[in-house]
Amino acid sequence: MSALYSVRGLVKRYGVKSVLEGIDFDLARGECLVVLGRSGTGKSVTLRHLIGLEQPTSGSILFESLEIVGRSERELQPVRRRVAMLFQGGALFDSMTVFDNLAFPFREHRVCPEAELAGRIAALLDKVHLPGTERRMPADLSGGMKKRVALARALALEPEVLLFDEPTTGLDPMTSASIASLILATQRSTGAAALVVTHDIALARRVADRIAFLDQGRFRFLGTFEEAEAAPDPLLADFLAGREEADDVA
Amino acid sequence: MRLLAALDRAAEEAGALARLGARAAAGLFTPPFDFRAGIEQMDQIGVRSLGVAGITTVFTGMVMALQTAYSLPGLGVKYYIGTVVSKSLVRELAPVLVALIVGGRIGSGMTAELGTMKVTEQIDALRSMAADPVKKLVVPKLAATLVMLPALTLLGDLLGILGGLLIAVFQLDLTAAFYANDVISSLTLEDVVSGVGKSFFFAFFITVVGCHNGLTAEGGADGVGRATTNTVVLASILILVSDFFLTKLFYLVG
Ligand SMILES: Nc1ncnc2c1ncn2[C@@H]1O[C@H](COP(=O)(O)OP(=O)(O)OP(=O)(O)O)[C@@H](O)[C@H]1O
Ligand SMILES: [Mg+2]
Numbered sequence: 001m002s003a004l005y006s007v008r009g010l011v012k013r014y015g016v017k018s019v020l021e022g023i024d025f026d027l028a029r030g031e032c033l034v035v036l037g038r039s040g041t042g043k044s045v046t047l048r049h050l051i052g053l054e055q056p057t058s059g060s061i062l063f064e065s066l067e068i069v070g071r072s073e074r075e076l077q078p079v080r081r082r083v084a085m086l087f088q089g090g091a092l093f094d095s096m097t098v099f100d101n102l103a104f105p106f107r108e109h110r111v112c113p114e115a116e117l118a119g120r121i122a123a124l125l126d127k128v129h130l131p132g133t134e135r136r137m138p139a140d141l142s143g144g145m146k147k148r149v150a151l152a153r154a155l156a157l158e159p160e161v162l163l164f165d166e167p168t169t170g171l172d173p174m175t176s177a178s179i180a181s182l183i184l185a186t187q188r189s190t191g192a193a194a195l196v197v198t199h200d201i202a203l204a205r206r207v208a209d210r211i212a213f214l215d216q217g218r219f220r221f222l223g224t225f226e227e228a229e230a231a232p233d234p235l236l237a238d239f240l241a242g243r244e245e246a247d248d249v250a
Numbered sequence: 251m252r253l254l255a256a257l258d259r260a261a262e263e264a265g266a267l268a269r270l271g272a273r274a275a276a277g278l279f280t281p282p283f284d285f286r287a288g289i290e291q292m293d294q295i296g297v298r299s300l301g302v303a304g305i306t307t308v309f310t311g312m313v314m315a316l317q318t319a320y321s322l323p324g325l326g327v328k329y330y331i332g333t334v335v336s337k338s339l340v341r342e343l344a345p346v347l348v349a350l351i352v353g354g355r356i357g358s359g360m361t362a363e364l365g366t367m368k369v370t371e372q373i374d375a376l377r378s379m380a381a382d383p384v385k386k387l388v389v390p391k392l393a394a395t396l397v398m399l400p401a402l403t404l405l406g407d408l409l410g411i412l413g414g415l416l417i418a419v420f421q422l423d424l425t426a427a428f429y430a431n432d433v434i435s436s437l438t439l440e441d442v443v444s445g446v447g448k449s450f451f452f453a454f455f456i457t458v459v460g461c462h463n464g465l466t467a468e469g470g471a472d473g474v475g476r477a478t479t480n481t482v483v484l485a486s487i488l489i490l491v492s493d494f495f496l497t498k499l500f501y502l503v504g
Contacts, residue, residue, distance in 0.1 A: 048374070053374050073377065078380075080377070080378055080379065080380040081380045084378075084379075085378040087378075089370060089371055091370060091371040091372050092372075093372055094366070094367075094372065105379050108379055108381050
């Protein structure tokens with residue numbers, strides 16, 4: 001079976017600053033790939049490439065058989081309709097209520113009549129444990145609440161691919177655990193593939209079919225969680241165990 | 251070499267402005283039309299600028315009347331105050347001053363709003379949901395500015411002429427009827443069309459510069475602040491420079 005996403009030789013430089021130095025991976029249908037890596041290594045940048053928010057310096061990204069690199073905004077629209085992104089900072093629309101934020105994808109793509117929106121949005125808010133917050137403005141929500149509203153917005157149109165940038169950062173351990181369950185349940189019910197960037201090892205352990213470890217612009221490791229724990233790589237072992245950075249790692 | 255690089259950047263910037271302008275203009279005529287967003291923008295852009303536009307033009311009309319009367323005393327110029335004030339206001343001062351004052355206000359507002367959306371990834375979120383930021387955000391602003399700036403200019407014409415009237419009556423001992431008669435007999439439709447015509451162009455420049463600087467803002471709140479200042483400077487320069495060419499143009503066709 002062919003992969004849903006197929007990324008080859010992805011290189012991204014900002015001026016002279018090199019961020020990605022050749023990323024290669026496939027994402028299969030229904031699979032959950034978790035990307036780990038230290039802060040500032042380019043995890044968010046990698047995600048942004050997958051829906052064409054950034055153009056790479058070189059490399060190729062196939063979505064099914066469509067090359068995403070070099071496409072215009074208009075040509076990317078069919079892809080973006082099928083792939084949902086949760087941004088690291090939530091990226092809720094400040095000027096809109098929670099309700100209008102969640103209604104946005106429905107209205108934009110005329111999915112359902114206006115009268116059905118209230119029911120659908122209430123169901124989405126239930127999923128992220130925020131019932132009854134429709135009328136609040138994003139500025140009045142806590143960081144973790146914003147994150148969950150953003151998560152609900154990403155799930156709105158039952159996308160085929162979920163790109164989640166740190167879905168549990170800023171959440172308490174119990175809410176984090178329920179987000180993990182939500183990701184698993186969504187994948188089970190819709191068959192969606194997921195690419196999850198996280199620093200939350202517990203989340204990774206629960207949802208990942210495979211994990212990738214991004215370091216110095218490349219996937220230093222790509223495999224299952226068990227393989228990762230057994231891998232003879234001191235840096236990866238330290239990372240998974242949350243040990244302090246040793247001076248001599250390279 | 252530094253100069254070449256700067257020129258290169260300026261040309262690139264000009265190209266980007268032109269592309270955004272073209273896309274926004276095309277968006278005005280492509281459905282779906284978001285009337286609600288347009289009306290909201292009209293309120294923000296137009297209604298809330300009434301005060302500044304009014305004060306600016308009333309006082310300009312008054313100053314024009316005073317200056318003309320005092321700088322050429324004894325020549326009987328005061329009997330032509332109505333002509334001088336109305337012609338210069340309607341053709342030149344109202345469109346340019348309203349554009350500069352209101353434009354600075356609304357252009358920088360657009361940059362601040364879109365810039366904040368850009369640096370908090372809200373623009374990217376729009377794109378990620380297959381929405382077009384130009385159609386969603388820029389087009390309603392352009393439509394609203396194209397309506398409101400000419401409307402404010404017309405209002406400014408009126409208020410400026412009224413300002414001149416105040417001076418004519420209370421300082422220069424003319425009758426209101428005399429002043430009004432002078433204004434009406436000298437002012438032509440071409441004067442009004444030329445002045446209001448300019449303000450359409452100014453509205454376009456203000457919106458395109460304001461939105462472009464917002465959509466390309468980078469570097470957090472700091473970057474948004476810098477982009478906002480840049481909008482005021484660039485929009486003002488564009489208004490003043492294009493005013494020269496538009497004046498020539500309108501004298502040719504008018
Ligand atoms: N537009 C840009 N211009 C220049 N540099 C950029 C840009 N976007 C990202 N970078 C750089 O790319 C690097 C990777 O950024 P990225 O946001 O992907 O990190 P990350 O792995 O997601 O980190 P974190 O875990 O902290 O979110 C950073 O060093 C950042 O400074
Ligand atoms: Mg990140």
